Amino acid sequence: MASTERTTGLTDLARVGFSELAQADAGLAELVETLGIDRAQAAAPAATAPDPDAALQALLWVARRDPAALRLAASDERRWAQLWLLLGASRGFGEFYGRHPREIGKLEGGADALPSETELRETLLSAVGAQDGFADDGSEDAWVRLRIAYRTQLARIALFDLSHVAPEAVLDAVAAALADAAGAALEASLCVARTRISTDGPAGQFSREQVDATQLAIIGMGKCGARELNYVSDVDVIFVAGTDDESLVSESRAVDIGTRLAVQTMRGISGVEIEPPLWEVDPNLRPEGKQGALVRTLDSHVAYYERWAKSWEFQALLKARPIAGNRVLGDAYIDAVQPRVWASAARENFVDSVQRMRERVTDHIPQDEVAQQIKLGPGGIRDVEFTVQLLQLVHGLSDEAIRQRGTLSAINALVAEGYIGRTDAAAFARDYRLLRVLEHRLQLRRLSRTHLMPTDPDELRVLARATGLADTGAELVSQWESIKREVRDIHVRLFYRPLLSAVAALPAEERALSEDQAHDRLAAIGFLDPPGALRHIRALTTGLSRKATIQRHLMPVMIRWFADGVDPDYGLISFRRLSERLGDTPWFLRMLRDSTGAAERLTRVLSGSRYVGELVEWIPESAAWLDHEEHLRPRSGVALQEEARAIQTRHRSIEDAARAVRALRRREVLRTAMGGVLGILSIDEIADALTTITEVTIQATLRAVRRDAVPPEDDALDFSVIAMGRFGGAELGFGSDADVLYVYRANGLEDGRASQLANALVAGLRQHSEDLRLPLDLDADLRPEGRTGPLVRSLDAYAAYYRRWSLSWEAQALLRSRGVAGSVKLIGAFTDLADAVRYPASADENGLREIKRIKARVENERLPQGVDPARHLKLGPGSLSDVEWLVQLLQLQHAHAVPELRTTSTLRALDALAAHSLLPASAVERLRHAWILASRLRSANTLLSGQTSDVLPTDRRKLDGLARLLEYPPHSASQVEEDYLGATRRARRVFEKYFYG
Structure with a gap:
């Protein structure tokens, strides 16, 4: 009986998530005995713990050290469940509570609300006895108290995070609280540092008055500055020193004191003490990096940024925020550097340098880690952050609305201002949140800095349970791989937009199209009709619609591209007509903004070719071809023939069929013209394409005309079209006539009837191939006897003529004759006849x-x-x-x-x-x-x-x-x-x- 009960008990343990069943069974028995509670009460919350084995191990560790502290927690069902949840997600907190069991009592209410910034500061400053900027104790014990108090508050944040069914929904608030906690910890550590370096402190060198007169601002960079910090992350900082009273402390002396304060402050957070470090304080984003002075004055910082700073340093400053120390000095620092941050994109090769830096980050990942990197690898967190920052820096040159520190708030601003499409923005934000949740849970596991997806199946299972994103480790990996692919795709499309380089390269006076200066500027860059150009620009950009918003962003760059073209004025008016024809079609402006070059290609074809501009106005959907070079290459003759035959099947009326064939021809000629203007096609490819299009047009029109003009009883008639001249040579260019001959063979029909039908076919072919938009001139002037001769002849009539009357120029004309439509047998017979004339055994x-x-x-x-x-x-x-x-x-x-x-x-x-x-x-x-x-x-x-x-x-x-x-x-x-x-x-x-x- 006992064996059966034990087996059942082990089965229940496996069902709630335990892996080491025998150890778990024994551990629960010990826990029940130590705390004096029943087994069901002790084990009830285990099912909610991501790793019940780790949670039980941590509870046993605490129970052995301080059973009273744990007994108090177990007396409250809700608090007991929260403790299982926290310890099951974090071995690091298990170790912390093993060292400090009494801190468990401070978890109460942690799942309900995050501690506020004020509460965090007051709690951590109180831990070191801070008053008026100094701690009451400058010993290392103060740092220990600080680290304990910090981790206690961190546990409250983690419990709030873990208690939410959808942790991605509270990511913003959790990350902001983590950043606030880091700022509070630095503030408290700075207070200890002030006491330590004062003459009555353990590292005293300066009087309390001198230390008090020294200003030190701690500037948070990166995720801390943006209030989007991780659980365990390097906190990037910059130190700025100043003085309140130069009679007590000179500026240079303030730098010395500030340097000692900075060193001691960092030691309080990161130094090896009795209580483990909190995280690394990283000051290497300062001017000159590791080789530069740890602390500088505000003027020294500004001088460096004006003369020596590289592009990446301004990118880093985008998220800068005062987080501790003297707030007035910190605000002055931000006020001084922000204008330079938002002007940095105008630096030469700025966009290229940011793109290369992202690639270098990827290149420096150890090869065996690339596939597991959540942060730095392709499709990882950095892809989102670099993309968003580059878009901000480039477009923030002239648009203050997108000057945000946080990644998610920046995505919201970018989509609101029309720089990112709603679909891409929603996917980017969603994927970024999910990646950050994965990162948070990985770091909570051991309270250590890591960004690598585990490969161990047990660890993956725990991570899946901790995130709530999947039921199994395999499902979690599959979801993560899908996120990576989506992030990478959006990153590549947005991060490498040619539009970014073009916007960054615009002269300052062209970034905003102000009415006062626009007229002269348009004239200066090549517009012949500035007032007209201004009217078109106003029509495109006026209004509050999303379309007008996007046009306002696109217009400065497109105006510059139009100006670089042959006819800027025509290009602009064509673009306006195209925009109006497409109306609110969402793909058009999205393509221009997001494509890898469609906007620039469009300006080139519109300003470089009236032929293209006029056709685009009638076929506005052709603008979509500019997004992919393969769409600008001619379609094969087979594909065109299939479409032409489908037209004949769909349209029974000759008028409808001919109209559809004309539309096909216009579309394909426009495609070829675009490819030609953009240099995608060679002269040979253009000639081949135009010849093929013309052949297919004549063939399709002839089929439709024959169906209408030749009754079934007269179907024996053979009729063909012979190409001549450049058409026969497959050497057509834009605007070339199609030189042709018409030939028929009666095949038993009465000669008069055959001639009548052949002439009807010619008349129908000429009538229904006419196109006022894109003329197709079927020129038969190279026929025997020229314009005075019959328009169509029988094969026998041609043979008789060439035997008796053929002139030298007619033999010469036949050198380029080639059958292109109608009866294949008749074409073969005509070719044999032509060969005898054009390739004589001996020349006359x-x-x-x-x-x-x-x-x-x-x-x-x-x-x-x-x-x-x-x-x-x-x-x-x-x-x-x-x-x-x-x-x-x-x-x-x-x-x-x-x-x-x-x-x-x-x-x-x-x-x-x-x-x-x-x-x-x-x-x-x-x-x-x-x-x-x-x-x-x-x-x-x-x-x-x-x-x-x-x-x-x-x-x-x-x-x-x-x-x-x-x-x-x-x-x-x-x-x-x-x-x-x-x-x-x-x-x-x-x-x-x-x-x-």
């Missing part, structure tokens, strides 16, 4: 001479009147026309024998000419360079102005705009002009030698 010398005569006539007759030939990008000497005609002449001569020349691409043909020594490599390189540069300038001309033009402008501002689009540095108008004229001169010499020679 008369035909070649005719091509040369036509080229000369084109140069004389087709150039627009009044245009400088040297500046014409298409027909000018050494430009596109020269290169293409020379290549095509050589193709007519040699393509039959050299298969590599059978290409519609100018650049691939040049490669083949060089590879087969039909042109010297140096000549090919000159032709290639001129052709590419002319092609890029032609597209850039369209992007810049929004209008198609083949003339290199003479206006220096426009030239500079073209240069910027070609990725020249600012103010390169002359350079791009010289480069183009030089390249075309060299190409012209090659052309004349090999074309006419």
Whole structure:
């Protein structure tokens, strides 16, 4: 029977959380006997203790030393439960009460309320008998009394913390109480120090009057200064000395006395005495660090910060607060350094230095600790704190509302002022609280400074019970890993915002857009219409809405970025239109604020390209692409084809289908234009993308038109579209026409009916591809007989024409023909027909001479009147026309024998000419360079102005705009002009030698 009872008892012990069951059973028996209480009463609170074994061990230790003290606690059910809770969370407090059992009686009421700052100071000052700044006892016993009193108050704070079901909810209050307790301890220790160094004290050197006349302010830094301290943390301090009466104590003497006071004060907290130290007092954030004087005057501090301080020192001062000593001197210190703190972000490379410092902190973590670091590791507490501090320091240059000491209060201010999105802020604050709760429970465990997540399963189980965040250690680790990932993601997005560097680099006069100075400033940085710019700025930033608030923060930086662009005025008005089109869409402003570069990219595309600006106004959602470079790269032809076919499935009406296809084309051309303006795409990628988009557009439109125009009974008709010119060569630029031929094959239909249907297809294709927003000109002027010939012919008609009437220029035109839409079989047949014409076994010398005569006539007759030939990008000497005609002449001569020349691409043909020594490599390189540069300038001309033009402008501002689009540095108008004229001169010499020679 006894065995059964014992087994049942052990099972109950395991159920409430004991691990060492036999020891627990024996320990409870001893506790019951010592205190004279029944077993059920003794063990009832064990289930609430994070570590019942540790709690029981501590209770036994106290019971053996002072059973009366513990018996008193056990007589009150609530106090007994609180004692189990505290000792089960903290072996450190078990050891403390083992040394001082009578202090248990002072726990009463600890779970109900935190001690106030006043209560903490009065209690700790009373412990050392402080009066008028001096302790009644300068012996080491006073320090022992101080440390005992401090830990007693710390136990009250811990009990309040542990008693809450959601400890993260009371984190702010608990951390503030811990900071207040630290300040009170330093104040009490300073009183002991004053007594100790006075002549009647054990370390006496100075008269009581001299010590009394010496001012010493203790400035709390870091978490203590911000009132967000841990249970056991280094308390960072700075000491400032001064004098009340220079007739008693000179300033230099005050520094000497202050230094002795500082040393003794720190010893009272951190020195090795009978009672263990409380925590480390760390004065190493002082000027010059460990090498610097421990104590300085206020003037000495200010002089150092003005001349020598590094960026990290100002970051540290962000949280500075007087916590002990002379309050007037402490306040004067804060008043002196705060303006410098909030101006520090304007220092050169400030943002970069803070970012590098955070990385160095991570790099210096021992490799075997990185994964366990709650504080310093990736996704840890420091990621939150560094992010918040950097945002504060940068934006606090001009916004006093975010100048907060505490991390959580700063997050609240940053979200209220629009610098952080609500979602990110809520996640950051929540995760920060949870990480701090983990840190607190780890430090409570042994009242020691630690930030490492345990790996031992038993310790993890205890930590899970102590935090209340999870039921098991494994669940706690999983939750912690999830928190780390979320923190790291937000940290990387916010901490490395390009916007931060841009804001910090703004000149002081541009940080706030004041009405009085804005007009002149806008004119000075490049706006041609300052009054207009001011109107747009006011429209964007006026009001109390969150949208207006965020715009006010963004605008100074974006104005500077617009000013760095080609056309700031147009960029700003386009941005206003875009903002109005998007209205209160939450993602837009959030993206500009939080993205890794979207805001700057947007200013570049809007101020650098009217072509983009006009399309963005109609496709405002395209702004989202700027957040990810991959969204600015062309979509594949397969993806576009799938979307185009889906359009045909969704839309039965030809009008609806054509409208959807036009929308697809506008969107994809805009995507390509953005990629081109931002330098993401090369000229080859742009040409490929524009060609693919045009092909897909024609194919999709043709399918929709055929469905509408060709009855099922006439479906035997074959119809195809043949690309010509730059379209055929897959060399389209922005603003290029799409040169085409139309061909059909009757396949048994009556000839008249087939011709009628083919003409209907052409008419429908031309009608439904028209786009007033983004014109697509299907130009059929390269067809046989030119504009006077039929718009569409049968394959047989083409064959008959080319057999009898084909002219040399038509064979030349066919060199770039390529089927792009319609019947694949018909395209193959047309290609065979074209090959016979364009790749003759032997070139017709008369035909070649005719091509040369036509080229000369084109140069004389087709150039627009009044245009400088040297500046014409298409027909000018050494430009596109020269290169293409020379290549095509050589193709007519040699393509039959050299298969590599059978290409519609100018650049691939040049490669083949060089590879087969039909042109010297140096000549090919000159032709290639001129052709590419002319092609890029032609597209850039369209992007810049929004209008198609083949003339290199003479206006220096426009030239500079073209240069910027070609990725020249600012103010390169002359350079791009010289480069183009030089390249075309060299190409012209090659052309004349090999074309006419």
